[in-house]
Amino acid sequence: MSSDRSGELSTRMREAEEYLNSTPVFAKKSSLENIREYLERFGHPERGMKIVHVAGTNGKGSVCAQIASCLREAGFSTGLFISPHLEVIRERMSIDGEMIREEEFLTLFERVKQECLDAGEEGLPHLLYFEMLFMMAVLWFSKKKPDYIVLETGLGGRLDATNALEDKEVAVITRIGLDHTALLGDTRALIAAEKAGILRGNCPAVFLTEPEEAYKVIRNKALETGAPIYEVSPDMWKVNRADDNGIDFSLDSRYDKNLWISLKGNALYQCENAALSATACGILLKKEGRYDPAILKRGIERCFWPGRMEEILPGVFIDGAHNPDGIRAFLESAGQICSRKENCRDGGRTFLLFSCVSDKDYSKELEMLGRSGIFSDIVAVPMAGKRALDAVTLRQYIGRYSSDMRIHDAESVRDAVERFITGRDTKDRVFAAGSLYLAGEMRSLISDSSE
Numbered sequence: 001m002s003s004d005r006s007g008e009l010s011t012r013m014r015e016a017e018e019y020l021n022s023t024p025v026f027a028k029k030s031s032l033e034n035i036r037e038y039l040e041r042f043g044h045p046e047r048g049m050k051i052v053h054v055a056g057t058n059g060k061g062s063v064c065a066q067i068a069s070c071l072r073e074a075g076f077s078t079g080l081f082i083s084p085h086l087e088v089i090r091e092r093m094s095i096d097g098e099m100i101r102e103e104e105f106l107t108l109f110e111r112v113k114q115e116c117l118d119a120g121e122e123g124l125p126h127l128l129y130f131e132m133l134f135m136m137a138v139l140w141f142s143k144k145k146p147d148y149i150v151l152e153t154g155l156g157g158r159l160d161a162t163n164a165l166e167d168k169e170v171a172v173i174t175r176i177g178l179d180h181t182a183l184l185g186d187t188r189a190l191i192a193a194e195k196a197g198i199l200r201g202n203c204p205a206v207f208l209t210e211p212e213e214a215y216k217v218i219r220n221k222a223l224e225t226g227a228p229i230y231e232v233s234p235d236m237w238k239v240n241r242a243d244d245n246g247i248d249f250s251l252d253s254r255y256d257k258n259l260w261i262s263l264k265g266n267a268l269y270q271c272e273n274a275a276l277s278a279t280a281c282g283i284l285l286k287k288e289g290r291y292d293p294a295i296l297k298r299g300i301e302r303c304f305w306p307g308r309m310e311e312i313l314p315g316v317f318i319d320g321a322h323n324p325d326g327i328r329a330f331l332e333s334a335g336q337i338c339s340r341k342e343n344c345r346d347g348g349r350t351f352l353l354f355s356c357v358s359d360k361d362y363s364k365e366l367e368m369l370g371r372s373g374i375f376s377d378i379v380a381v382p383m384a385g386k387r388a389l390d391a392v393t394l395r396q397y398i399g400r401y402s403s404d405m406r407i408h409d410a411e412s413v414r415d416a417v418e419r420f421i422t423g424r425d426t427k428d429r430v431f432a433a434g435s436l437y438l439a440g441e442m443r444s445l446i447s448d449s450s451e
Helices: 004-023 034-040 058-073 102-120 128-145 187-200 212-224 271-287 293-301 326-339 365-374 391-401 411-421 436-450
Strands: 052-057 080-081 093-095 148-152 170-173 206-210 229-232 239-243 248-253 260-263 310-313 316-318 349-353 379-380 406-409 430-434
Touching: 004 102, 004 128, 034 102, 034 128, 052 058, 052 187, 058 080, 058 102, 058 148, 058 229, 058 271, 080 128, 093 128, 102 316, 128 293, 148 271, 170 187, 170 271, 170 349, 187 316, 206 212, 206 271, 212 229, 212 310, 248 271, 260 271, 260 293, 310 436, 316 436, 326 365, 326 430, 349 411, 391 406, 411 436, 430 436
Parallel strands: 052 148, 052 170, 080 148, 170 206, 206 229, 316 430, 349 379, 349 430, 379 406
Antiparallel strands: 080 093, 239 248, 248 260, 310 316
């Protein structure tokens, strides 16, 4: 591609993102009836699709990626729609691991944008950021016709744009935690009720038996709708090894006993996600007559999902944990890493680069971080275009729970990377958490610097 052509595409992509960003993210959310009206205007492109629908608070992206990987291993072409993206917006829609090309993205964007403008003249509300991307993805999948489509909800489930699609092959609900409480409710039970809104009669429902408060609500909703129930409990997997070479765990499902799986990386919470994914894919492959435990093993082992306890440089780990349950899982894995003899470097310090939006309730997360005893230093990192927590506030909160932790202030993500990662002592360990946006920005900066 010529440099002029490449430059033109980059400009148009930037303009498309600016337009998408100009639509309200949460305010004036379209109803499911509105979404279905748009689907009708486009000629119902969703009809005939085999949908795997995934909702939950934590782990949705990982489960979607693992399911898509297992389906590909079974020989099925698979589309994947996720939210949010880590580095580039085109990550949100992909087929067989290849994200949509810029030209295709722009063509679909212009088509959906024009339909929104036309519909507006007839009184139909303009689609919002996530809704426009979802509609683009449905149109793209309709044209490409993958065998299966794995859909991740954006926010909630019951009223999420993706829930406008009625026909589903399986519905999966990942771990429920406290996040977006102003919109979804301030208890796990209320949040679980919103997530369980994706369940349908005769569509298998895969979900965890914990936390109990959420489990009861989801199970009752499954019984109410007539969805076949597939419960995933903690006694279904056992970690046999966790070191710098990865994680080995054994998985017992209703179809197989003692299936050994090896994961790259350090994210212990991926064992739980893998149990959900293997259960969901087991249902699909049984129905297709292609069930083979070796397919599940290969699919999960070959799945790479960036920004989840990812070691981007030796001794540098990034994670998208951004709510109390995510931080709990992050601390479990970080503690495991720091407890290993090979990682205990004499004289080294353990830094946490932390960022979160300042208008959310971050008190519980900071209490957990301060009380963990894992980190010697914490750095307040602002993010581009985000109202990030500042060092003064960070110091006020962390000081309540830890008098030993040193607190630093970075001017930007780039400043944090240059001072605490590329400029670090080789004995130091560095972790980053608090936001997927932070993980994405750091990943891009470090990738660019290594080229």
